[in-house]
Amino acid sequence: MAAPESSQTLQDATDAQPADTLRLDSGKSARTTAAAGSEQPVRFTGRRAAQASAASPGSGSGSALAVRPAGTPKRFVRQQVPDEILLHEGLNTAVAALPANYNFEIHKTVWRLKQANAKRVALQFPEGLLMYACIIADILESFADVDHCFIMGDVTYGACCIDDFSAAALNADFLVHYGHSCLVPVDVTTVPCMYIFVDIKIDVRHLVDTVRFNFEPSTNLVLAGTIQFAASMQVARQELTADYPSLNIPQSRPLSPGEVLGCTAPVVATSADAILFVADGRFHLEAIMIANPTIPAYRYDPYARVLTREVYDQEGMRKVRRAAIEKARSAQTFGLVLGTLGRQGNPRILEQLQRLMTQKGLTHSVVLLSEVMPWKLQMMPHMDAWIQIACPRLSIDWGEGFTKPTLTPYEALILLGQAQPWWEAEGATGGGDDAYPMDYYAKDGGDEVHLLHVISEAMPEVFTNYMEVNADPHKLAIVAERRQTRQVRKAQELMTSRYNPHCTEAGAGCEKHIMQLRNDLASVNAWPAEHVEALLVFVPPVCFNATCQAAADRAFLTVIFVPLLGLAASIAYALRPLPKQTPDQAEVFEDPQTGSVFAGEAGTLPERDAKGELAFKPISYTPWPVAASEQGERIRIAVGPVQNKQLRTYVFQKMLPQPSKVMSITMPRPMGIVFEEDARRKRAVVCGFLEGSVAEQRNKVANLNQNMHGSAVRIGDVLRAVTATNFVYPTQSLFGAKPPVRTVVVYGADGQIWPKVATALKKGDISDGEVTLVLERRVFKDD
Known part of the structure; x- marks a missing residue:
């Protein structure tokens, strides 16, 4: 680890100092130790000079500086953010609207901008963080005394793309760059700059x-x-x-x-x-x-x-790059592309290449491009080959997409005879194991590519960083949908940790809490009232008020509706306190007449209302959580030999969520559904289907027929319960049920393997036929 090593080096250096190391006494001024009557300022004397002076005749008590033993070096925290910013209630409330696991260093930024007295601030984000740009700009304008924030919309692939030139052109007096490290030193940029790494907390x-x-x-x-x-x-x-x-x-x-x-x-x-x-x-x-x-x-x-x-096709990549170099040897006219995306291009490398090509008698022209695209280069067909001084990965990853050879500066040096080819280096085999330099930003690069590692004023001479652009429209759509859900998730987490609209222990006090919740959501997120009311549906039964601790022992079934045949069931709220129960003291049933799923206390008979529907009774525990395994395995239900191609859980998010609904879906085994564990929310979510499976076929049909969505599993559905045992409870016998009756059991922590569900409940053997899933699904207006 770098930090401990640096600390150890510093300590070792301190311990290695001799006992008579020169030190200025902190209690007295250096002038007071000078000879009497001297009015000249005392110069700082180094350790060696002090030792030589002490050894010379006449040195002693009358010396200008006293030699004292070295003490423990003191460390001071500089530029510490003051408490009035760290503890600012309004600022902390606004910061809470950002993802909790993303460290945007808002307090530090506010303090730095106030120190610099910045009034016109440019903000630069990579595309993955651009969705937070507006709220961060609002925070800085509200709390950092900033008059105007510019959100720079040009694409930002890496720290090499820091666009201080455009910020200066906008007359900005400060630039904040998010998501990358300090590759371009802050003392080199044309405007004062601050880097925010955006550290992401993970498990x-x-x-x-x-x-x-x-x-x-x-x-x-x-x-x-x-x-x-x-x-x-x-x-x-x-x-x-x-x-x-x-x-x-x-x-x-x-x-x-x-x-x-x-x-x-x-x-x-x-x-x-x-x-x-x-x-x-x-x-x-x-x-x-x-x-x-x-x-x-x-x-x-x-x-x-x-x-x-x-794995990476090392040999294939090297063969392609070597073929591009060989093809460029016959070129007579070269185009030198200097990247202008931020600090990506390097003028000094351009000058060196121009000088070398002039010496070789090669015709060349310089082209300035912010993004090197094949279709742009095709507009200049008179060029025989290209050398792009932007990002080496453009040539390595996309070189075959260009109609003309497109070389990196390192490959251009090989072409011009200034660098040894990797296939001719000592020990080279001409295969995939040969060393191909990937140190375009390293200070200690090899001599064979010395032009790429010239350092001037601590600024690297080549800035070449590139981030892959996903061109798959389907994946881009998924990314866009996931971005839209993050703000909603943050609001739900806020409610989960602080509020409970159903708590009545404190009387009218909780109504005040709910009003506070509405105001917080409306002010922090600037959402319309109808959206705030929709989010209140997800408030859990835990109140943040200290006077409402008794609410933790109260359970409520806030939304219950499970129309197996597409019929809407009634919603009931139960507020009476119930004794705590274990999972063995409560049961989850499926009504054989209506097909509804309900929860009830063990040994009790669920009542029916006048319409014949079940009157749902609450239980004092939520369905058993699904805990993530230590090895990070995925839950696979009847996956078969085919591997899961969907690696991410994503939810179709078309608008702010309305109340969710619960439904039962029955299908034959094997279903071919792949679930993913969500350890933070303690649940399992449908994340994909196996090719050719029953679940995939039903999903395709449902996408064509909107009326069939209730009969198909959809990606994003939350698993609440799973099948199916062949036995009848005594309470079901009172309904006239006869064996076999499918009984829905709660999905448990041991539910990754089907037999363990039955073993946990000790109720019988799992059915080998159809399987019933109880799924929770968010409802949208167009569903």
Whole structure:
């Protein structure tokens, strides 16, 4: 871990100082130790000079500076955010509207902007964080005395795209860049700049357990990832050090320990057995795989909580890049593309290449582009080959998409005879194991590509970072839908932790709490009143008021409706207090006459209303939570040999949610439904279907016929209960039921395997025929 190593280095250096190290006495002015009558200011004297002076004749008590033993160095916290900002109630309320696990460092930003007296502030976000731009701009304008915030809408792929030039053109006096590390030093930008890494909190315990479950203690592991998870990687390293003493977090300076860019990755020791990469995508992982082609790589997705073995076609990539270089040897006219997206392009590299090409007698023209697209280059057909000084991954990943050879600066140096080809290096085999430099941002790059590593005033000479753009329209639609749900989820979490509209223990007091809740949601999120009322449906039975503690012992069945045949059931609220019960003291039944599912106390007969429907009775516990396994496995129900292709849980979100509904759906086994555990909310969610399965076919039919949605499982449905045992309860016999009757049982913590459900309830054997699922589904206006 870098921080402890740095601290140890500092301590070692302190301990290594001699006992007579020069030190100014903190209690007296340096002038008071000077010779009497001297009016000249005392100069600071170094340790060696002081020792030489002490050894010379005449040195002693009359010396200008006294030599004292070195003390323990004092450390001070500088620029600490004051309490009036950290404890500001309005600011904290506004910050609560942002995702709790995303650290936008709002308090620090407000303090920095006030210090700089910034009035016109430019905000730059990557596309994944742009959805929070407006609310952050409102916060800064409200609490940081900022007159106007500019949200820069140009695409931002990485820290190389920091656009201080555009910010200066907008007459901004400060720039805040979110989501990337400090690659361009703040003393180099044209306007004052502040970097916010946006550290994302993840379940480190799950990551640690996953590593321990999958890797032997003797494994030499290398841990790396993207900047958002750098802090979590350091915590995981502390947890794993005892079991994996050789665990290493490499560093490619000037990047942070463990940080990998799409164009820059550390080369680790060949003795490493595996690389464990923490990220939700492959783009940055591929950089460290290219730089270390012989070491197996694994990726841990902190969102999906899945560990996968990753591979990269090393030999194929090198063959394609070598073919592009060979094809460019016959070119007579070259186009030099200088990237203008932020600081991506490097004018000095452009000048060096121009000089070399002039010496070689090659005709060349310079083209400035913010984004290097194949269709743009095709508009200049007279060019025989291109050299793009923007991002090396454009050529590596997309080179075959260009009609003309498109080389990176490193490949251009090979073409011009200034760098040794990787296939001719010592030990090269011409295969996928040959070293292909991926250190376009490293300060300690190899001599063979020295032009890429010229450092001037602490500023790297090549800024080449690139983030993969997902061109799949279906996946882009999913991403857009998931972005729209985050603000709603935040509001629901706020209500979950603080409010309960059903608490009556404190009388009219709770009505006041509900009014406060409405005001908070309306002010923080600026939502219309009807949307706020829709969200109140999800308030759980726990009140934040200290006078309402008795509400924790009260259970309410707020919304119950399960029309098996599409009929709407009645909704009942029960407010009477009930004794605490265990799962064995309550039962969940299916009415054989109406097909409704209901919950009742054990040994009691559910009553019917005048219409013949069941009068639902509450139970004092919620359905058993589904706890995530330590190894992060997914729940698979009748998955068969086919692998799950849907890796993410996503919910169709077309508007702010209306009340959810519960439904029963029966289908034959195997169903082919894949569930995913949601450990934070303690539930299981439908996340995909197997190809050709019954569930997939029904879902396709339902998408064509809106009236059939109630008969098909949909992605995003929350699993509440599962089938089906062949026996009859005594209470059901009173209804005239005869065996076999399907009885719905609550989905339990041991429900990952079907027989364990029956074993847990000790009621009989599982049916081998049809399966009934009880699912909770959000209702939207167009459903």
